[in-house]
Amino acid sequence: MLTIGEFANTTGISVKALRHYDETKALVPYEVDAVTGYRRYAESQVRDGALLQALRAAGVPLPSAARALRDGDAADVLRHHRAEVVRKRDAEDAAMTAADTVLTAFARPVLVEERRLGATPFVARVIPLPADLDAAGGGVARGTGAGAAPSDEDANREFAELHRRGVEAGLEPGPGFWTSFREAPGSTARASELQMLFCWPVARLPEADDESWHDGRILADELPPRTDLVAVWRPHGADLPEGSVHPAVVALFDALAERGVALTSPEVRQRVIGEDADDVVVEVAVTLR
Numbered sequence: 001m002l003t004i005g006e007f008a009n010t011t012g013i014s015v016k017a018l019r020h021y022d023e024t025k026a027l028v029p030y031e032v033d034a035v036t037g038y039r040r041y042a043e044s045q046v047r048d049g050a051l052l053q054a055l056r057a058a059g060v061p062l063p064s065a066a067r068a069l070r071d072g073d074a075a076d077v078l079r080h081h082r083a084e085v086v087r088k089r090d091a092e093d094a095a096m097t098a099a100d101t102v103l104t105a106f107a108r109p110v111l112v113e114e115r116r117l118g119a120t121p122f123v124a125r126v127i128p129l130p131a132d133l134d135a136a137g138g139g140v141a142r143g144t145g146a147g148a149a150p151s152d153e154d155a156n157r158e159f160a161e162l163h164r165r166g167v168e169a170g171l172e173p174g175p176g177f178w179t180s181f182r183e184a185p186g187s188t189a190r191a192s193e194l195q196m197l198f199c200w201p202v203a204r205l206p207e208a209d210d211e212s213w214h215d216g217r218i219l220a221d222e223l224p225p226r227t228d229l230v231a232v233w234r235p236h237g238a239d240l241p242e243g244s245v246h247p248a249v250v251a252l253f254d255a256l257a258e259r260g261v262a263l264t265s266p267e268v269r270q271r272v273i274g275e276d277a278d279d280v281v282v283e284v285a286v287t288l289r
Helices: 004-011 015-023 043-057 062-071 074-107 152-168 247-259
Strands: 039-041 111-117 120-128 178-183 194-201 218-223 226-233 268-273 281-287
Touching (some): 043 062, 043 074, 074 247, 111 247, 120 152, 152 194, 247 281
Antiparallel strands (some): 120 194, 120 218, 178 194, 178 268, 268 281
C-alpha cells in the first residue's frame, strides 16, 4: 500500500490533485482511514494514476479522463481529444488569418467625401432582422425572411424581384440600387428592432392608393434632398472575412467622429458598384443634413 505522498511521487500527480480526484470520483484511494482520514493507494492503482496523469497533461478534460480509466478506452479518448484540439487549432488559425486580413484592410486609406444629392424616389423590400443579428451572421456591408440574416444570394434574388415589379409597374428603375439598415418604425430605446432594406431608385413613385407597395414587406418612399457623407472603398483584391465590420463603415464613423457629428438615428446605406470582382467599389453613406 502507498500513502498519498508516496503515490504522488510515483505517479507525478500532486497531493492536491489526488484529493480532488478522490472528491470527484475520478481516482478513488483503495482505502481511507476512518479515524485519521489518511488515503492509501494500492500498487495496482499506479497504472491508473499514470494514465490519468498522461491524459490530463495532454489537456483531456477530467470527466473524459475518468471515463477512460473506468471503461479502459484511454487510447480512444485521447484520439477524440486530439481531433478536437486540431479542430480548435484550425479555427484559431483561420481567425488569426481573418483578423490579419481585417487589420490590413483597415490600414488602407478610404476616401470620405460629402455629396449634395437631390430627392431620390425608391421602392424597397423590407427584411426584419433577428434580434441577435451577430449570432445570425449579419452586419453592414456583407453579403429571406424574418428570423435570418439575408445571404448574398438572398439579396440578389430580392433585388431582381424588386426590379421586375418596378418595371411592370412602369416606375422605370434606374441604376445605383442600395442596401440600408434602419430601426423599424415604432421602435423604442427599450424595444429596438432593426430592418434591412433592399432599395431600388425609380423615376417615379407608384400611385399613393396602390397598397401593394405599402404592405409592410414592400414600401415606396423618397429620400429628400440631402448632404450625404460617403466612404468609398476599393477592395484591391482583398476578400473580407464574413461578418467583419466593413472598412468603409469604420472610415465613415471615424469621419463622423472627426467632424463632431452625432447621428441621432443613422440609416446606413451601402452600394456596391461594378460587376467585375476585380473592379468593385463599395460606398457606405449616411445623411448629414
